[in-house]
Amino acid sequence: MSFIALVRRELRALWHDPWQLALVSYIPLLGIFCLWWLFSAGLPRQLPVAIVDQDHSQLSRMLARQLKANPVTDPQNFTDLTAAVTAMQQAKVYAIVVFPYDMKKDLLTGHKPTIDVRYNSQFLLVGKLLSSQIQLSLGEGLLHVAGLKQLASGTPKSQVAVNLSPVKSQTTALFNRNNNYIGFLVPPVLVALWQLLSMLVMANSLNRELHLNPTTNIDSATNHGVSNVLNVAFWPKVLAKMVLFTPILMLQGGFILVWLYLCLGLPIAGSLALLLLAQSVMLLAVWSLVLLVFVVMRDSARVISFCTALFAPAFAFMGITFPTHEMPQLAQWWRLIMPSSHYIESHVSVVSYGAALPSVATQLCSYWGFLCLLPVIYFLSRKLLPITVNATSAVTAYDSDATLPVKGQ
Numbered sequence: 545m546s547f548i549a550l551v552r553r554e555l556r557a558l559w560h561d562p563w564q565l566a567l568v569s570y571i572p573l574l575g576i577f578c579l580w581w582l583f584s585a586g587l588p589r590q591l592p593v594a595i596v597d598q599d600h601s602q603l604s605r606m607l608a609r610q611l612k613a614n615p616v617t618d619p620q621n622f623t624d625l626t627a628a629v630t631a632m633q634q635a636k637v638y639a640i641v642v643f644p645y646d647m648k649k650d651l652l653t654g655h656k657p658t659i660d661v662r663y664n665s666q667f668l669l670v671g672k673l674l675s676s677q678i679q680l681s682l683g684e685g686l687l688h689v690a691g692l693k694q695l696a697s698g699t700p701k702s703q704v705a706v707n708l709s710p711v712k713s714q715t716t717a718l719f720n721r722n723n724n725y726i727g728f729l730v731p732p733v734l735v736a737l738w739q740l741l742s743m744l745v746m747a748n749s750l751n752r753e754l755h756l757n758p759t760t761n762i763d764s765a766t767n768h769g770v771s772n773v774l775n776v777a778f779w780p781k782v783l784a785k786m787v788l789f790t791p792i793l794m795l796q797g798g799f800i801l802v803w804l805y806l807c808l809g810l811p812i813a814g815s816l817a818l819l820l821l822a823q824s825v826m827l828l829a830v831w832s833l834v835l836l837v838f839v840v841m842r843d844s845a846r847v848i849s850f851c852t853a854l855f856a857p858a859f860a861f862m863g864i865t866f867p868t869h870e871m872p873q874l875a876q877w878w879r880l881i882m883p884s885s886h887y888i889e890s891h892v893s894v895v896s897y898g899a900a901l902p903s904v905a906t907q908l909c910s911y912w913g914f915l916c917l918l919p920v921i922y923f924l925s926r927k928l929l930p931i932t933v934n935a936t937s938a939v940t941a942y943d944s945d946a947t948l949p950v951k952g953q
Contacts, residue, residue, distance in 0.1 A: 550784035813898030829883035
């Protein structure tokens with residue numbers, strides 16, 4: 545049996561499988577462009593915020609104008625708090641700002657009125673952004689009022705700014721100065737999508753071996769005697785699949801990097817070649833997990849279902865939007881199984897810190913656990929694949945015997 549014949553066999557199977565062909569051609573392109581388009585604005589703008597004005601004073605209207613001037617918030621007036629809460633529960637608004645009764649009077653008389661600000665923290669990024677921007681807008685408005693009050697009491701104009709803000713602070717994002725959500729969210733989202741597509745490609749290719757008829761040996765006439773029996777030359781067949789699909793999927797991964805950091809011009813401090821190296825190691829780790837699941841389950845529907853459930857929450861486990869050390873212990877163990885969780889550390893270090901090859905190579909050592917799967921997969925394949933072959937042969941023979949009386953009538 546020639547290894548080239550095995551590769552040709554995989555090429556022929558790919559050409560005659562429309563779904564598999566779509567997974568390696570236009571579906572990744574559509575997914576990449578659609579996800580980029582969703583975040584193409586860069587920053588969330590005009591987020592609806594409910595304003596409940598119970599004071600109806602010049603001060604409350606001025607604060608509402610401050611919120612209107614902020615490009616992030618879009619104030620919408622509500623007559624009562626109940627209607628505003630209902631709107632937030634229905635996701636029509638993302639935050640509520642309540643100006644209390646006699647707010648202006650309390651300020652003028654030296655009291656401390658409370659402005660009630662509520663936001664929906666289920667939307668992590670939206671809630672965090674609104675919380676900071678609402679406080680910033682209200683703070684600037686109230687600071688202006690406090691300045692007028694000090695001027696009215698006779699404080700020199702040069703001293704007012706010092707009294708109001710004796711210490712000024714400036715916050716600058718080191719690796720995302722424009723707070724652009726494309727550079728923050730799109731790369732890990734696309735990595736999670738690419739991992740999911742890679743899983744589906746290998747799982748579909750392995751599942752095809754379960755549906756070939758071992759008794760008729762369909763491929764033997766056209767593929768130079770390659771046997772359809774599942775456990776015959778199983779590892780050469782797996783190697784042929786890897787030889788075929790590795791370059792194709794690395795082209796997809798490389799296109800993601802070129803699109804983000806060359807076409808869109810997102811900032812990158814390191815080398816794209818190191819990211820390609822990290823992607824190749826991640827790809828092999830993904831396929832080792834898919835191969836383990838296939839050998840254990842040996843059922844098309846179960847393999848796809850289990851792998852999808854395993855890899856679907858990859859973005860949440862990357863630690864980009866939520867600190868991983870705050871996750872439950874079970875979730876942290878699940879994260880260690882995700883190859884994308886290991887890759888994202890190399891990605892961030894190369895893109896943000898400009899990490900060199902020695903640092904990336906040290907991070908790639910975290911994949912050592914996936915190497916330990918290889919002897920386990922080999923042992924299970926020797927034990928379980930013959931059982932599947934015998935069961936399939938028994939079912940085929942039973943079906944053939946059942947048709948004999950019908951043909952004899």
